[in-house]
Amino acid sequence: MKKLLSILIVTLMLVGVVSAASADVAIDVFQLKVEIDPMLQDFVQLYSSMTEGVTVTAETLGGGADYGGAIKAKLAADQMPVIYMIEGAGGYDLWKDYIADMSSCAWVADTDLAYYSPEGVPVGFPIAMEGFGLGYNADVLAAADIDPATLTTLSAVKAAFEKLDGMKAELGLDSVVSCGTSTSGGLWWVTSQHVFNAYYAGYLDYNDSSVYTDARAGVMDEERLTAFANYLDMLYQYSDPEILVNGNYDAQVAAFAAGKTAFITQGNWIDPNMAQLGAEFKMGYISHCYLEEPTQGLFMAAPSWFVVNSQATEEQQAAAFAFLDFMAMTDEGANYMVTEAGMVPAFKSVSLLPSGQFSKALVEASARGGNYNWYFGQNPDGFNQYTLAPIFELLAVDGDVDAFIADVTAAFVSIAE
C-alpha cells in the first residue's frame, strides 16, 4: 500500500515537472454573455489548438448573475482573469488599475467602437455592435394596413398605437407593445437604460453628447424630458400590465414572438430567441419617436468591451493581445463572431452578415446612417439600477408623469459633479 502511494506521488510530481517544462502561456477569458458561451468555448479551443504554446480558456457568468461581484471575488482570491469585460465608464473607473493599453494592437485601426480611456488610449475591444429601437412585427402592421416606413414621428406612432389597440381582437393581440420594467422580473434595464437612452442621444448627431453631458451636470432639458416622459407613459399604457410590472425577459420576448404584441422594446440580442421560439414573421425597427421631428435612427454601440489585465505577466498580456487580434482580423474570428454567435461585427473588415432579422435591420440602418449613440453605460455604478429603475417602475404603477419628471431631474442633480 505504501509503495503504491509513493509511486502515485512520484508520478504526480513528474506530471508537474513535465507540464511546467512545456512553458505554456495560459490565458483565461471571463465574460458575461451567456448566449455566446458555447460558441466562445469552441472558438478558444480552436485558437488553442492552432497556436503553439498558448492555452486559452473561457468562463462565462451572466444572465442576470452578478458579474461585477464575481470579478471582485476573483481579484480577492488572486485569480484575476487575463481578459475580462467592462460595460462602460463605471467599469473603467473601477478597474482602471487593471486595464492595459492596447494601442499596439492591429484591431484598433479596424473599428470605430473601441473603448478609449479619458486620456484617449484605446483599452477596450468591442465585443460586437448591438442596437435597439422599437421592434415591430411587420405582418401585424400589414394586417392593420400600417406602413412601418411612415412611423417616424410621435403623432404617426401614436395614431398607429390607437389603431392597433382598436383592432386587438381582430389581430389576435394581447397588447400593442411588449415592454417590461420590473425589478423583480429582472427587466429594469429595458426602460431605465435602453429606452431612456433616447433622451440622452435621440435626434442628435452620433458624437453629440451635449444632452448627456448637461444631464450629468444636473441640467435637464425640460422640454425634451417632458416629451420623453409622455412617450414612455404612452408605451406603458399600451403594454400588457402583467408583463410590464411582473414579467421577466422570457415573458416579454415570448409575447412578441407569439404574435401577441405588435411592438417590443428590445434590441437585436433577441434574434436567437426569435429563432428558438419559431417566430417566422417579418420584423424590423422603428426609432423611439418622442418628438415630431421625423427620424429613423436606431441606437447602436458596443455593449461591452474586452479588456486585458495590466497586472498579468508580460507574456500573458502579449498572448491576450494576439488572441484579440486573431478574433477581429481573421476569417476564423469573423466566422465565430458573426456566423456562430450571430453578432453584428464591430469591425469594418468583416464582411459576413448575421442571419437574424433584427441584426440585419441594424446593418441596414448602419449603412443608411443617422443613428444614435449609447450613453447609459457612462452613468455611475448602480445609478441606473438603484436610482433610475425604481422611478421608471413607479411610472408604470401610478402613471404620474409630473412626478416622474421631477424624480428623474432630482436623481441627476444628486449625482452632478
Next chain:
Amino acid sequence: MRRRGWVDALFIFPCALAFVMVIICPFVIGIYYSMTDWNGVNPVISWVGLTNFQGMFSQPQFIYSFLITLLYTGINIVFVNLVGFLLSLLATSKVRMRNLYRAGFFVPNLIGGIVLGYIWQFLFNNVIYSVGSSLGIGFLSSSLISKPGTVIWAMSFVNTWQYAGYIMMIYVAAIQSISESIMEAASVDGASYTTRIRKILVPMMANAFTITIFLTLTTSFKQFDLNFSLTNGGPALRFMGKAIRSSQLLAMDIYSTANGLNRMAEAQAKAVVFFVILVVFSLVQVYINKRREVEA
C-alpha cells in the same frame, strides 16, 4: 490529576485558529474598512472616520429597508412559530401517518432558498394570478409580489412554508421529552385539550421557544437568498419623496451597496450597524425567553 493550561490550549488551538482566521480577523478588518472609502478594488484606501455611518441614516432606501426588515422579522416570528407549533401538535398526535407528515412538512426546508424563490416567483406571477383572475378574486387578480403592500406578506408566506417544518422538528422533540404522566394526570383531573396545551405543554416547552424564536428572529433578520430570487428588491415605492425598492431587506441593501453601487466601505458600515442591531435584539429576546423557562 493536575490540569495543565498549555495542554488545554494546545487542544483548543486548531479550533481557535480557524475561529480567529475566519471570524475575528474579517470582523476587525471589516470595522476598519467601514471607516474608509474603499470601493472593493482600488488599492489606495483613505480614512474617512464615521462619515459612512452618518450618511446611511439619511438614505430613504436604508431607512425603509430597516423598517421593512423589522416588519418582516416580526411577521415571521409569529407565523413560523405558530404554524410550526400547530404542525408539531399534529405530528405528535395519534393521527394516522404522522411520520409521513413529519417528513413532508420538513421537506421544503431542504430546497435551497434561491431555487425556492424562483419557484414561488413563478407561482405568484403565473399560477396564483391566473387562478385568482379566472375566479374573479379581487386581491389575487394581480401578482402579490408586484405590490408594495403585499410583497412582504408574500415573502413571509414563502418563508413560513419553508421554515415552519424545521421549527416543527424542534417542537416535536420538545413535546416528546415531556413525560406522558404529567399530561395523563392533567386529563384525569379533567383538564381539556386546550387547557393542557396552554397550562402544561407550552410552559414545559419554554426552552424550545427560546431556541425557535431565536432562530426565526436571526434567520428572518438576515434573510437574503429568498429576497434575492423571489423579488430582487422590487416593486418600486415612493418613500420620503424618493422612488425606492420596497422589498429590499437589510442584507440585500448591504449587498446592493457593495456590489451594485460599488461602495464597499459604506456597505461594510451598514453591516456593522446590522450586526450590532441583531446582537441587541437577540440578547433581549433570549433574556426575556430564558426567564419564562421552568423546570419540570
